Amino acid sequence: MLDTSARLLRLLALLQARRFWSGADLAARLEVTERTVRRDVDRLRSLGYPVHSSTGVAGGYQLGAGASLPPLLLDDAEALAVALGLRIAAAGTVAGIDEAVVRALAKLEQVLPSRLRKRVRALHSAVASLSMAGPPVDAEILSTLAAASRDETVVRFRYADARGRTSNRTVEPHGVVHTGPRWYIAAWDRSRDDWRVFRVDRISGKVTTERRFVRRDIPGGDLAAFVARSITTDPYAVRGRVLFHAPRERIAQRVPPSIARVTALDDERCVLEAGSTSARSLALHVALLGEEFEVLEPEELRAEVRTLAERLARATARA
Secondary structure (H helix, E strand, O other), X not given: OOOHHHHHHHHHHHHHHOOOEOHHHHHHHHOOOHHHHHHHHHHHHHOOOOEXXXXXXXXXXXXXXXXXXXXXXXXXXXXXXXXXXXXXXXXXXXXOOHHHHHHHHHHHHHHOOHHHHHHHHHHHHHOOOOOOOOOOEEHHHHHHHHHHHHHOEEEEEEEEOOOOOEEEEEEEEEEEEEOOOOEEEEEEEXXXXXXXXXXXXXXXXXXXXXXXXXXXXXXHHOHHHHHHHHHHOOOOXXXXXXXXXXXXXXXXXXXXXXXXXXXXXXXXXXXXXXXXXXXXXXXXXHHHOOOOEEEEEOHHHHHHHHHHHHHHHHHHHHO
C-alpha cells in the first residue's frame, strides 16, 4: 500500500485525469477504504485543491477551479506534449503570450527528470517550424471563445468582414480551428439564422458571454471539414476538384489547409478541392504543383488547363 504522501499524489493525478470519480472507484484504484479516500480528499482541500463532493447514488468527487492555480501532475507523455506545444506556441500567432510561454517553458524544463529533458531537447532540435505567418490574434479573445465553445455559452462580439465593414454578432460557438496561419471559430449566427465561420483576428473589443445554448449538429458532422469548406471553396465563384496521381501526403505538404482540402482516394491518388476568383488562376496553381493530374470539375477549369497547355506547347515549338 502507498504511504500517505504518495497516495495523495496518486489521488490528485486520478482527479486531474478524469472529470468525475465515485468514492468506490477511487478506493479501488488506491487500494484503500472509502473512509480513507474522504480523509485524503480533506487533506487535498487543506492544500488548496478545490475538490467538490456530492452524496447519494450518483455521488462522487470532482476537481474544480480554485482561486489560484494549484500544481498539476503530468505523466511523461503529457510533459513531453506540453513542452513541445510551448516551444511551438512561442513562434505562433497568438499575440501577447510570448513572454509567458518562455517563462512556462523554462519552469517546466527546470523540473523535468534528466531522461525527459534529453527527449525534449531531442524533439526541439529535430522539429523546425516553416509555417506561414498569419495575423496575430488576441489571447484573451481566443481563450474566451474556446471556453464558450466548451461550455456551450452564447457569445457577443464585434466583427469586421473582408471589406472592413463591422457588425455586432451574437453566436453559438461550436469549436475553434487553427489552420496554421489563422484561427477560426465555427458558430451558429443567431441574427443570420445560419452557420458562419469567423476569423478570430477580425474580432475586436470585449467578447461577452451570455446564457447556455443547446449544441447543434455541425454540417457534415466534422468541425474541421466544415471550416475547411467555408474558407477554401464556398466563398469563391470558381470551385474546382482535381484528381492528382500522387499520395495525399505529398500534395498536402505543398498546399496549406487554409487554401485547399486534400482527400486521399488510395495510397497513390488524392483529390484536391479549392476555390478561386478565376479559373485561370486556379489552373496555374494546380499546374505549379508539378504532379500528374486530371480536372474533375468544372468544365471552365478544364478549358483553362487546355488553353494553358496549348500556350506552353506553342512557346516550346517557337523555342
